[in-house]
Amino acid sequence: MQKILIIEDDPKIAGHLKIFIEKYGYLATVIQDFDDIMKQFRIEQPDLVLLDINLPAFDGYYWCRQIRLESICPVLFISARTGEMDQVMALENGGDDFITKPFHPDIVMAKIRSHLRRAYGAYAAKHEECILEAEGLKLYPERFELHFRGSQTHLTKKESDILESLLDRYPRVAGREDLLEKLWDDQTYVDENTLNVNITRVRKKLQELGIERAVETVRGAGYRLRISWEVEE
Amino acid sequence: MKLFFREHMFLIAVQVIQFMVVFLTIWLSGFHNVSAIFYAIFLQVFFFVCYLAYHFFSRRNYYEKLEEGIERLEDALENTDRAPIAKQLDSILKRQYQLYATELREAEERQEEHLEFVDRWVHQMKTPLSVIELTAQNLDEPDSSSIREETERMKSGLNTVLYMARLRTIEHDFHIKPVRLSNIVRDVNTENKRFYIRSAVYPKLVEQQAEMVVESDEKWLFFILEQLIQNAVKYSAGKSNQIEIHLYNRGSSAVLEVRDEGTGIPVEDQRRVFHKFYTGSNGRKYRESTGMGLYLVKEVSERLGHKVEMESVVGEGSIFRIVFSPTQNLTPM
Numbered sequence: 001m002q003k004i005l006i007i008e009d010d011p012k013i014a015g016h017l018k019i020f021i022e023k024y025g026y027l028a029t030v031i032q033d034f035d036d037i038m039k040q041f042r043i044e045q046p047d048l049v050l051l052d053i054n055l056p057a058f059d060g061y062y063w064c065r066q067i068r069l070e071s072i073c074p075v076l077f078i079s080a081r082t083g084e085m086d087q088v089m090a091l092e093n094g095g096d097d098f099i100t101k102p103f104h105p106d107i108v109m110a111k112i113r114s115h116l117r118r119a120y121g122a123y124a125a126k127h128e129e130c131i132l133e134a135e136g137l138k139l140y141p142e143r144f145e146l147h148f149r150g151s152q153t154h155l156t157k158k159e160s161d162i163l164e165s166l167l168d169r170y171p172r173v174a175g176r177e178d179l180l181e182k183l184w185d186d187q188t189y190v191d192e193n194t195l196n197v198n199i200t201r202v203r204k205k206l207q208e209l210g211i212e213r214a215v216e217t218v219r220g221a222g223y224r225l226r227i228s229w230e231v232e233e
Numbered sequence: 234m235k236l237f238f239r240e241h242m243f244l245i246a247v248q249v250i251q252f253m254v255v256f257l258t259i260w261l262s263g264f265h266n267v268s269a270i271f272y273a274i275f276l277q278v279f280f281f282v283c284y285l286a287y288h289f290f291s292r293r294n295y296y297e298k299l300e301e302g303i304e305r306l307e308d309a310l311e312n313t314d315r316a317p318i319a320k321q322l323d324s325i326l327k328r329q330y331q332l333y334a335t336e337l338r339e340a341e342e343r344q345e346e347h348l349e350f351v352d353r354w355v356h357q358m359k360t361p362l363s364v365i366e367l368t369a370q371n372l373d374e375p376d377s378s379s380i381r382e383e384t385e386r387m388k389s390g391l392n393t394v395l396y397m398a399r400l401r402t403i404e405h406d407f408h409i410k411p412v413r414l415s416n417i418v419r420d421v422n423t424e425n426k427r428f429y430i431r432s433a434v435y436p437k438l439v440e441q442q443a444e445m446v447v448e449s450d451e452k453w454l455f456f457i458l459e460q461l462i463q464n465a466v467k468y469s470a471g472k473s474n475q476i477e478i479h480l481y482n483r484g485s486s487a488v489l490e491v492r493d494e495g496t497g498i499p500v501e502d503q504r505r506v507f508h509k510f511y512t513g514s515n516g517r518k519y520r521e522s523t524g525m526g527l528y529l530v531k532e533v534s535e536r537l538g539h540k541v542e543m544e545s546v547v548g549e550g551s552i553f554r555i556v557f558s559p560t561q562n563l564t565p566m
C-alpha cells in the first residue's frame with residue numbers, strides 16, 4: 001500500500017485530507033511535530049508528500065529542498081497563496097505540482113493518483129483498484145463496470161459518475177448540485193436535463209442487474225441510494 | 234512688477250512728500266535759486282530711483298514667485314534670488330516641502346502596511362473556509378449544499394477584496410502575454426460551475442472564429458470575465474436558462490461578448506453602472522450587489538487597454554463586450 005505524508009499545520013484540514021486519502025486505499029500519515037520534519041520523513045519513507053507553504057518555523061519551500069536532498073518522491077504543494085510567484089517558487093524548489101486552497105478533494109485525489117502513476121509506473125501492481133460497494137453492489141469506477149451477484153454491466157462515464165456519488169454518499173442524499181457538478185464537462189456544458197436523462201439511464205442499468213427502485217428522488221435535494229434488494233448474510 | 238509697486242507705494246508717497254517739504258523749507262527760508270533747488274531734488278530723485286531699480290532687479294524672481302505662486306511641488310525647491318529675503322523664502326518653502334514629503338511617505342507606508350495586512354488576512358481566511366467546506370461535504374442534503382453556497386459567496390467576496398487591494402499597484406502586477414480566449418472562457422466557466430448550476434443558468438460558447446488569441450494579462454482578464462459572467466447569470470436567474478459567450482472579430486479587433494436574456498438595465502442607470510458603489514435599481518432588487526464589480530471591470534480594462542461596451546434593454550437582456558484593440562489581437566487571420 002502506498003504511503004502519503006501530509007505536512008499541514010491546520011489539524012482539521014490535515015484530518016480531512018487523511019480521511020479522503022484513506023478512502024481511496026492509500027496509507028496517510030499526518031506530521032505532528034513541525035520542528036524536525038525530516039526525522040519523521042526518514043521514518044515514514046512516504047511515496048508522496050502533500051506540503052503546505054505556511055508552516056511554523058520553516059516554510060514549505062525549505063522542507064521541500066530538504067526532502068529533495070534525499071528523495072525524489074513526488075511533492076505536491078497545497079497552499080492558500082495564489083500568486084504566480086508562489087507557484088514558480090514551489091516548482092523551482094523541487095515541488096511537482098501546486099494546489100490552491102480552498103481545494104476540491106476530488107482534484108487533490110486525482111493529482112495524487114496521477115503523480116503516483118507517473119513516479120512508480122503506470123498502474124503499478126501495488127495500487128489496488130478502487131471499488132465502491134454497498135451490500136453486494138460493486139462499482140469499479142476506473143473500469144466503468146457495475147457488478148451485482150455474479151452479473152455485470154458496462155456504464156458510460158456519466159452513469160459511472162452518478163453511481164460513484166450515490167455509493168459514496170450512501171446512506172446520505174447525493175445533492176443535485178453535486179451530481180451536476182460531477183457531470184459538468186469542459187467541452188459540453190450540462191443543463192438540468194442532463195441529470196434527469198442520466199438518472200433514468202442509471203435506473204435502467206440497475207434494472208438490468210435485477211435491482212428495482214434503488215435510486216430514490218428526494219425532492220428539492222437530490223437523489224439517494226436505497227437498498228431495495230434483500231441483503232445476503 | 235505690480236506687487237513690487239504696491240509694496241513700495243507708501244515709500245514712494247513718503248518720498249514725494251519729503252521732496253515737497255524740503256523744497257518748501259528751502260524756499261521759505263528765503264533761498265530763491267529755483268534751478269539749484271531743483272537740481273538738489275533731481276539728485277535725490279535720481280538716487281531714489283536707482284535704489285528702487287536695484288531693489289527690483291535683485292529681487293525680480295522673488296517678486297515673480299510671490300505673485301504667481303507655484304504650479305508643481307518641485308517648484309518649491311528652486312532657488313529664487315540671492316537677496317536675503319529671497320533666501321529666507323526658499324528655505325521656508327524647502328522646509329515645508331520636506332515636512333509634507335515625510336508626512337506623505339508615512340501615509341504611504343501606513344497604506345502599504347494596511348494592504349499587506351488585508352492580503353495576509355484574506356489568505357488566512359482561506360484555510361478555515363476550506364475546513365468549513367470539507368466538513369459541509371460530509372453533511373446530508375440540503376444543509377450540505379446550503380452551507381457550501383455560503384462559503385462560495387465568502388470565497389468570491391474574499392477574491393474581490395484581493396483584487397481590489399491589488400488594483401492600486403496594478404501596473405506592477407501585469408504579466409502581458411498571449412492569451413487564448415476560449416481557454417479563459419472555459420476556465421471561468423469551470424470555476425463557476427456551482428454558481429451556474431445553482432442559478433439554473435447554463436453557459437453557451439459561440440466561437441465565430443476558433444483559436445482566438447489576444448495580448449492581455451491572464452489573471453486580470455479572468456477576473457473581468459468572471460465579473461461579467463456572474464452578473465449575467467445573476468440577472469438571468471429565473472428569467473432565462475442560458476447565457477451566451479461570443480468570440481468574434483469585428484474589423485481587426487477581437488471581441489469577447491457576454492450576452493444574457495435577463496432583467497436588463499434601465500436607461501437611467503446605464504450611464505452610471507460603471508461608477509464606484511453604484512448599484513442602480515437592479516442592485517437594490519437583487520441581493521449581494523456591491524456596486525464594485527462593473528467599476529473594477531472598467532478600471533482594469535482601461536489599464537489593460539481594452540474597451541468595455543454595453544447595450545441593454547429592460548426586459549430583454551444585456552450585452553457586455555470587451556474589445557481588444559487591433560494591436561492586441563494576435564489571432565491568425
